[in-house]
Amino acid sequence: METQIASLRKERKISQEELALAVGVTRQTITSIEIGKYTASLPLAFKIAYYFGLAIEDVFDFSKCIEEMEVDNG
Amino acid sequence: MDKYKKVLKKRIVLLTALILLVVCIGIYDVFFTTETIKESFIFGFQLGASLAIGIMSVALMVYYLKILADDKKLKLQYNKENDERLKTIRAKAGMPMLFISSVCMIVIGIIAGYFNPIIFITLVIVAAVQLLIGVVIKQIYLRKL
Numbered sequence: 278m279e280t281q282i283a284s285l286r287k288e289r290k291i292s293q294e295e296l297a298l299a300v301g302v303t304r305q306t307i308t309s310i311e312i313g314k315y316t317a318s319l320p321l322a323f324k325i326a327y328y329f330g331l332a333i334e335d336v337f338d339f340s341k342c343i344e345e346m347e348v349d350n351g
Numbered sequence: 352m353d354k355y356k357k358v359l360k361k362r363i364v365l366l367t368a369l370i371l372l373v374v375c376i377g378i379y380d381v382f383f384t385t386e387t388i389k390e391s392f393i394f395g396f397q398l399g400a401s402l403a404i405g406i407m408s409v410a411l412m413v414y415y416l417k418i419l420a421d422d423k424k425l426k427l428q429y430n431k432e433n434d435e436r437l438k439t440i441r442a443k444a445g446m447p448m449l450f451i452s453s454v455c456m457i458v459i460g461i462i463a464g465y466f467n468p469i470i471f472i473t474l475v476i477v478a479a480v481q482l483l484i485g486v487v488i489k490q491i492y493l494r495k496l
Contacts, residue, residue, distance in 0.1 A: 298426060306436040315436050315496045 279338040283311045285329050300324040352422075355429045359415050366412045373405035393464035393471055400457070436496055444489040453478040 286296060293307045300307075300321060309315035310325075317325065317337075326333045380398050388394050418424045431437065441447070456478040464471025 297430065301430050302434045303431055303437065306434055309436060309496060318435055321435055 278316045278341070279313055280310060281336050281338070282307070282325060285331075285336065289329070296325070296328065299328050352425060352429065355425065356419065359419055359425075363412055363415050366408045366415075370405055370408045370412070373401050373408070376401050377405070388465070391465065391468075393461060393468065396464075396471075396475075397461050400461070440489055440492040440496060443492050444485045446485060446489070449481055449485040453481050456481075 282296070285291075286293070293304045293311075297304045297307045301324070302321065306315065310317050322333050322337055326336045329336060377398070380394070380401070384394070418428050456474045460471045460474030460478070463474070
């Protein structure tokens with residue numbers, strides 16, 4: 278899943294370690310989420326969005342999920 | 352974080368008990384075991400395993416004591432233990448059941464080995480292969496996720 282985490286971090290000058298410490302995960306997990314290797318759970322996605330003061334859909338790109346859902350439902 | 356501090360303190364107490372147990376086993380092995388048992392290669396394995404467990408327990412205890420003294424390290428360790436990605440990876444690698452069953456196999460193998468060395472060798476090999484598979488799967492998923 279694509280996310281805006283990396284750009285939001287750069288914009289606000291926050292390191293991966295700072296974000297990881299704030300949301301209760303390791304730095305490696307933040308890296309994995311940023312590069313799209315790992316999809317965060319709903320509570321973690323909420324924590325990250327809350328940390329940036331944004332809504333989940335402003336941080337995580339759900340367009341592929343919507344496309345998949347539309348294809349599945351015909 | 353206070354709850355986690357209590358958890359670490361409990362772990363330190365358990366490790367201290369384990370170290371004392373290993374010391375007792377060591378004293379029994381050195382001073383009270385018969386020469387016939389001492390000649391067995393299983394006795395050597397048991398002594399070595401006890402020593403390794405003792406050293407690892409001391410190292411872990413020192414590590415926990417250091418973490419308890421530093422709030423940032425404490426938070427980092429807490430995050431490491433509760434990280435959802437690492438939890439998923441551990442679950443995929445079959446941990447902690449694979450580790451528990453391997454330890455049980457080794458303990459049973461040591462006891463059974465005094466009666467039949469073939470059982471000891473079989474169980475230790477199975478436990479080692481099991482652990483190796485777990486480690487390999489963990490490494491694969493650490494790169495994949």
